[in-house]
Amino acid sequence: MKNLLSMEHLTNEEINHILDRAQAFENGEASSLSRTYNVANLFFEPSTRTKTSFEMAERKVGCTVIPFDAGFSSMTKGETMYDTVKTLEMIGMDAVVIRAKEDEFYNELLEGINVAIINAGDGAGQHPSQSLLDLYTIKKEFGSFEGLNVTIAGDVSHSRVAKSNATALQRLGANVRFLCPEDWAGEFEAHHSWDGLIDTSDVIMLLRVQHERHKVNKSFSKESYHEEFGLTIEREKQMKETAIIMHPAPVNRDVEIASELVECERSRIFDQVRNGVFARMAIVETILKERD
Amino acid sequence: MKNLLSMEHLTNEEINHILDRAQAFENGEASSLSRTYNVANLFFEPSTRTKTSFEMAERKVGCTVIPFDAGFSSMTKGETMYDTVKTLEMIGMDAVVIRAKEDEFYNELLEGINVAIINAGDGAGQHPSQSLLDLYTIKKEFGSFEGLNVTIAGDVSHSRVAKSNATALQRLGANVRFLCPEDWAGEFEAHHSWDGLIDTSDVIMLLRVQHERHKVNKSFSKESYHEEFGLTIEREKQMKETAIIMHPAPVNRDVEIASELVECERSRIFDQVRNGVFARMAIVETILKERD
Amino acid sequence: MKNLLSMEHLTNEEINHILDRAQAFENGEASSLSRTYNVANLFFEPSTRTKTSFEMAERKVGCTVIPFDAGFSSMTKGETMYDTVKTLEMIGMDAVVIRAKEDEFYNELLEGINVAIINAGDGAGQHPSQSLLDLYTIKKEFGSFEGLNVTIAGDVSHSRVAKSNATALQRLGANVRFLCPEDWAGEFEAHHSWDGLIDTSDVIMLLRVQHERHKVNKSFSKESYHEEFGLTIEREKQMKETAIIMHPAPVNRDVEIASELVECERSRIFDQVRNGVFARMAIVETILKERD
Known part of the structure; x- marks a missing residue:
């Protein structure tokens, strides 16, 4: 290398x-x-x-x-x-x-x-070094990638992390799903609602809403983004018992994720660091x- | 700690x-x-x-x-x-x-x-590390704080240094007096003229006029501040023989202190550093x- | 020292x-x-x-x-x-x-x-440290400075490098010539064309056109500067077999020197670094x- x-x-x-x-x-x-x-x-x-x-x-x-x-x-x-x-x-x-x-x-x-x-x-x-630390975090948690359901949620088309991770995770045997607002999908085939994703994911990987690259669409306030696509306190309760939460950070608290969840038990956000x-x-x- | x-x-x-x-x-x-x-x-x-x-x-x-x-x-x-x-x-x-x-x-x-x-x-x-170095400078000079007259002069209400030092010096036994223009005193009880202070001080601690926090009042030009509240060449001559001059720096030369005094014998300004x-x-x- | x-x-x-x-x-x-x-x-x-x-x-x-x-x-x-x-x-x-x-x-x-x-x-x-590294580069190449023809070309009057080098090179026995547009010469006696210089120089020392200090004159586009005063591919072919090219960098490619020549055999531009x-x-x- x-x-x-x-x-x-x-x-x-x-x-x-x-x-x-x-x-x-x-x-x-x-x-x-x-x-x-x-x-x-x-x-x-x-x-x-x-x-x-x-x-x-x-x-x-x-x-x-x-x-x-x-x-x-x-x-x-x-x-x-x-x-x-x-x-x-x-x-x-x-x-x-x-x-x-x-x-x-x-x-x-x-x-x-x-x-x-x-x-x-x-x-x-x-963003390959981020991807490798994400893979390391997942491997430490689950031992292998085979058959894991990984949901990547957020500003998929503008995210270096989404691209780097999707490639690698799929190749290593994981099942990767994307979630984002309709006009943020870019080249990716994406879901536009948490239905069917929240309770079947082993890993929920939240992406930063990149205010600096991509303005939150006029149709989205921060609050409505959080409500529709963020990891709310309610949604966290529907996650599988063993599932973990990841985010490359910096986090927009109460946008991608409820502030109270950033250091919750299943969050690996600071462990990733x-x-x-x-x-x-x-x-x-x-x-x-x-x-x- | x-x-x-x-x-x-x-x-x-x-x-x-x-x-x-x-x-x-x-x-x-x-x-x-x-x-x-x-x-x-x-x-x-x-x-x-x-x-x-x-x-x-x-x-x-x-x-x-x-x-x-x-x-x-x-x-x-x-x-x-x-x-x-x-x-x-x-x-x-x-x-x-x-x-x-x-x-x-x-x-x-x-x-x-x-x-x-x-x-x-x-x-x-x-600004506690500044305060501790100021205390160290005074202790090296006088051996103890007990009964020392310390005059803190300048932008008292906006100064981190004034606050940190006043607390500590008083507790350690020094007698702290403040000098500043009338509308700069804030919570402090302050003198507004050098009379009675200049020749009774063991330590004169000048504060930076913080242009970036607090504009020199329209009623003060730099020159008139120096004349009324600064340590002029004349005032230095009235100081006690053993008295020292301190300033946390950066110094506004010819505002808080006459430029010629910055490195005079009784100045501890660079020793403080x-x-x-x-x-x-x-x-x-x-x-x-x-x-x- | x-x-x-x-x-x-x-x-x-x-x-x-x-x-x-x-x-x-x-x-x-x-x-x-x-x-x-x-x-x-x-x-x-x-x-x-x-x-x-x-x-x-x-x-x-x-x-x-x-x-x-x-x-x-x-x-x-x-x-x-x-x-x-x-x-x-x-x-x-x-x-x-x-x-x-x-x-x-x-x-x-x-x-x-x-x-x-x-x-x-x-x-x-x-810019004396630049001058000393330039002298070191020349000495490594030719063993001594005695009788070397050195041409310094470009924004002579605004260049720290020209001033530092001219003094030192002349004192060490080199023959220094300057080349620049007529109104850029300042205190220097300068040539305004490559005629007689290009094929007699042992060292051609190009200077950066300092956009940040000195706008390219309205009469000069980047292209016309390159054509008249830059080291073009054609001019390089006329250089003495043993002659070298120097530039303190950063280089404006295709202004002072044709981009293809920056790493050519006789270029010492990166060796200087x-x-x-x-x-x-x-x-x-x-x-x-x-x-x-």
Whole structure:
């Protein structure tokens, strides 16, 4: 694994290797890297958990993290992504983690760049490290993906998470269903009501309503979105006993999910954050291992 | 001491413990922490000395500092302070240092959060680490607080420093007097002229005129503020021989204090900055010690 | 060498010492500093390569780098550069690297400040660390500067790089020629066409057209600038066999240089970035060595 660009590029073996390494890290195993590597995190969009999680994971596998302030870089003077990343390569980076507004920003980096690229979210494209931590969270819970009913609810067509997860979960044997307002489905075949989904799901994966990408339609107030598509207190009571709630966060409380449910017993929302550090340690280790 | 939120929460014993540890650090003693802790600094308002001082102090007591860019975090997408801090806890932080615009921002963090909270300035509320470094500066100078005349001059009602210091100094036995324009006194009983104060003070503590919080009143130009309430070259000559000048900085030169006096012999303004690192080492050590 | 402010302050011996240490670092030699020093990087203008290069170089010679967010410092509240740097000194910095908008910002830091100052670009003034890495790049290529024909082409009068390099190169024995549009020459005596320059140059040093400082004149479109003053594919073919192309970057592709030439065989544009880390290690080591 030279780069991590999209879940579609990963084989099931590669996915399982990362989930196994995440588990090993959670069990206290140390990094198997034989030397210190230099990495930089280039975040061109606001982020708390993904950026901080990578910062922590990189240090935990023994990397030196060189700070990079995306909002104050030469890209504000028109430098291309290619030239920026090539520059960081020449300065001595071994890997760069990038979040960018452009879908598939990494396409211009595939040729001529020798630093490893880790996609931390590309526009409305993929978010593979989130997907891998989601898979790790589900695997820890259920042991396997085979036959699990996973419902992904929300702003499906604009969600990097929906895309990354749908691909991987289906390939690993899960049964994925989508729920969203009619005009938010995009390329996905989606349900438009919780009927038949709420009491049959093993995993309910809520997506953030992305105010910054997609205005809540005039026909939806926050309240009416919550009422129709959110996980309300009433709906939670209809869930299967063993079912869990997930959300990539940041959460819009009382929109996607009732505020009282964010830390309820079956919620794995903050566990996902914790698992994210282990998943990202596995990603960074796996990619840098190729350079050992 | 689980958190540092406000001077009002500290006992005299706790204050004295921190001042003693600051002195020990200044004398070259090493941190007594038994392991490495992870901390993050969340500054939602501009800061040079407080932020950099914490960054230095944290490293000196052996912490790993995980960078956090407040202006580029998910709070810009509407995430709550609670969810942000809980996220950092799940990522592995042991303590977070927070400066925020909201008074008592920490109230929403008192329940459900297990990471230690250090208040680095809350709105027009408190600034306890500044207060502790001020106390340390005074104690180094005079040995004790008993009977000292301390005059706090300036934008009293909007000053975090005035509030934090007044509480603590009075409790430790000092005699605190306030000086400010009539409509700036707020809840404080204040003098409105230097008469009787300038030649009886052991400590003159000048406060920053906070242009960003409180416009200099139309009735005051910078020059007339300096003339009436500032420490002019003439007034400095009337000070007691052993008296010292303090200011939390940043200084508005020639407003609160004549520019020539900023580094005069009796000024402790830059010493305060130096002392701040020792005081913050003591704060961080004391709080993390509870987790050893 | 207490500070690095301008190439004009350096003797040829000091320049040669830095170039020798850069070579030693490139050969794998370790830093000769006897202890860990604290440094901060104050960048008041956007930068990718200079800032990241210093961040890397500082770590490689064993410094602790304390983060400083210029856009979020107390200078936004009106604190002076002097007070900011003095504050960082009191917090424990041994050196600060500064990029600022003001020409010769360092003049107000020459008295009263004990922290070492490294100029990373002052307004339209100097950029000595860039100059030293350029000299290192040329020396690696040709062994010496004696008699080399160096053509500096572009926005000469607004370029920190042109000023820093012209001084140093001439003193070291190179023959420096300038090329630019007629009204861009400023104090320099310049050519206004490539005739006689293109096939006689050992080094062609292209300068960035600084859209942010100096609008391309109404008489110039990007295309016509490239046609008249840029390094086109045709012109590159006329260069001497051993001649090299340099550019401080960021490059405006197809303005100063044809995009296809950025990584051509004779281009040293990305090698300069690589060399910059070694040159800056040498600068930081040389300056901190005085404090050993």
